[in-house]
Amino acid sequence: MATTPKKSKPRTPKQRMASRRERLRAQGLRPVQHWVPDLRNPKVLAEIRREIRLMAQHPENDAIDDWLDAIRDPKDWS
Numbered sequence: 847m848a849t850t851p852k853k854s855k856p857r858t859p860k861q862r863m864a865s866r867r868e869r870l871r872a873q874g875l876r877p878v879q880h881w882v883p884d885l886r887n888p889k890v891l892a893e894i895r896r897e898i899r900l901m902a903q904h905p906e907n908d909a910i911d912d913w914l915d916a917i918r919d920p921k922d923w924s
Contacts, residue, residue: 857865867877883890901907 870877883894885891904910
C-alpha cells in the first residue's frame with residue numbers, strides 16, 4: 847500500500863520571497879532598488895513644472911529641440 851507524503855507546513859511570505867531571491871541569484875541576477883519621483887505628490891509636480899518653465903526659457907531651447915528631433919528615432923519609442 848502506497849503512503850501519501852506528509853504535507854509540509856505552509857511557507858510564510860518571507861520564506862517564499864527568500865526562495866525566490868535565491869533562485870534569481872542562482873540565475874546570476876541581483877536585486878536593485880530604484881527611486882523615482884512620486885508624481886502623485888503635488889509638491890513634486892510643482893517642482894517639475896517649475897523646472898520645465900525654466901528649461902523652456904533657455905536661449906538655445908529651439909536649437910536643442912531641433913537637434914533632439916533630428917537624432918531621435920520614433921520607432922525606438924514603441
